[in-house]
Amino acid sequence: MRRAARARAAIAAVVLLAAAPARAELPPALQALPAATRVDAALAELGRQLFFEPRLSGDGSRSCASCHEPVRGFADGQPLSRGYNGTEYFRNAPGLLSVRLKTRLTWDGRLDGADLATAVRDMVTEAHFMNADARLVQERVRQIPALMQAWRRAFGDASEPYGPRLFAAIAEYLRTLDAPDTPVDRHLRGERVALPPALREGLALFHGKAGCARCHHGPLGSDGRAHRLGVPASPAVSRDALRMITLLRHHATMGVPGYMDEREDLGGYVVSKVEADRGRFVTPSLRMLTHTAPYLHDGSLATLEEVLDFHLRGGGAGSELAPVALEARERAALLALLRALSPPLPAYPQALPQDYAALPRGRR
Ligand code: HEC
Numbered sequence: 001m002r003r004a005a006r007a008r009a010a011i012a013a014v015v016l017l018a019a020a021p022a023r024a025e026l027p028p029a030l031q032a033l034p035a036a037t038r039v040d041a042a043l044a045e046l047g048r049q050l051f052f053e054p055r056l057s058g059d060g061s062r063s064c065a066s067c068h069e070p071v072r073g074f075a076d077g078q079p080l081s082r083g084y085n086g087t088e089y090f091r092n093a094p095g096l097l098s099v100r101l102k103t104r105l106t107w108d109g110r111l112d113g114a115d116l117a118t119a120v121r122d123m124v125t126e127a128h129f130m131n132a133d134a135r136l137v138q139e140r141v142r143q144i145p146a147l148m149q150a151w152r153r154a155f156g157d158a159s160e161p162y163g164p165r166l167f168a169a170i171a172e173y174l175r176t177l178d179a180p181d182t183p184v185d186r187h188l189r190g191e192r193v194a195l196p197p198a199l200r201e202g203l204a205l206f207h208g209k210a211g212c213a214r215c216h217h218g219p220l221g222s223d224g225r226a227h228r229l230g231v232p233a234s235p236a237v238s239r240d241a242l243r244m245i246t247l248l249r250h251h252a253t254m255g256v257p258g259y260m261d262e263r264e265d266l267g268g269y270v271v272s273k274v275e276a277d278r279g280r281f282v283t284p285s286l287r288m289l290t291h292t293a294p295y296l297h298d299g300s301l302a303t304l305e306e307v308l309d310f311h312l313r314g315g316g317a318g319s320e321l322a323p324v325a326l327e328a329r330e331r332a333a334l335l336a337l338l339r340a341l342s343p344p345l346p347a348y349p350q351a352l353p354q355d356y357a358a359l360p361r362g363r364r
């Protein structure tokens with residue numbers, strides 16, 4: 001194994017040298033946030049109004065913001081997400097700040113980060129999220145004058161509401177939701193910043209002895225891949241018939257063989273059907289975490305201290321993590337780094353639902 005890996009590395013090195021003689025392979029590291037991306041302002045404004053619009057759900061009871069609350073870093077503060085009326089979900093709702101930088105979406109990575117609009121469509125139409133029919137929603141939008149104005153500013157005077165365009169508008173709004181820049185980012189960009197010694201030590205441990213950067217790297221602190229930390233199966237899911245029904249329905253939709261006997265969250269296995277991917281979940285972002293508690297795919301840990309200690313213990317059964325022994329000062333330095341990646345939330349302007357047009361009854 002070792003020798004094969006070395007041989008592969010040697011070949012890779014030769015190929016790399018041949019292709020780009022000046023570039024050496026760098027170890028994975030936390031990176032600074034990139035600059036804001038260019039968006040179509042009219043489209044993003046329409047998307048913002050739609051994000052807060054409850055009539056995008058079947059019975060008008062909830063908007064995207066019901067489960068992705070701006071004041072909670074666009075998470076919902078619950079261990080497990082509530083579902084649409086009469087359903088419950090089996091996972092934690094992730095925060096959405098800087099979601100545009102994700103390569104894989106959802107905890108099992110079933111959706112492509114390059115295609116945010118498809119994730120938005122699933123949120124609107126899935127029975128356990130908003131349970132709305134896209135064609136019904138487009139007719140509702142047509143009857144809301146304020147939304148129609150925003151629609152026409154985005155798509156032109158002759159344009160009529162249409163599901164795929166509606167999802168694209170919300171996706172454009174999501175692209176504007178960047179986590180704020182921090183002193184750590186400025187330091188990582190090579191700017192001269194007076195970073196407190198604890199943060200310097202935290203960064204050194206993160207990339208060194210604590211081994212965090214192996215999975216938590218790039219601008220979000222996520223490699224976009226699925227790993228197994230051995231988080232025990234959630235009793236809150238197995239004890240709750242409504243959550244279990246949604247989980248089994250998820251396994252059925254994803255074509256899991258013998259799904260009725262699979263009563264635990266299988267993570268990435270549902271996508272690949274490869275045994276080794278059982279219980280693997282996509283590495284979450286490390287941005288804005290102080291706003292998005294509780295943590296992990298099942299929301300089972302309430303504080304960052306607990307999450308760090310779980311990692312340092314080497315996780316649970318079958319975990320990919322090796323235990324790491326840290327002194328109290330070093331543990332505090334890592335926590336300081338995690339907190340430094342969570343600056344205060346800016347105010348996100350919300351949109352109030354607008355009235356339907358008063359339609360004269362009985363007229364043709
Ligand atoms: C009923 C609660 C609920 C509602 C309403 C809801 N979401 Fe979600 N959202 C979730 C949960 C839970 C997940 C994680 C799903 C999973 O991992 O299986 C999620 C995941 C996402 C993701 C992927 C994030 C990531 O980091 O992988 C995006 C993007 C998203 N939602 C956007 C939206 C938008 C836009 C709307 C409105 C159209 C919306 N959501 C409505 C609960 C909700």
Ligand code: HEC
Binds near residue numbers: 212227321
């Ligand atoms: C083997 C890859 C790997 C390594 C190494 C690793 N993590 Fe994680 N981390 C993950 C995965 C995967 C999750 C989500 C697990 C789940 O929900 O089942 C996670 C979750 C987290 C969370 C919770 C985030 C949230 O939104 O729920 C924090 C905080 C965190 N890790 C910090 C760290 C720190 C600090 C280190 C170094 C001590 C570290 N991780 C090392 C893969 C890793």
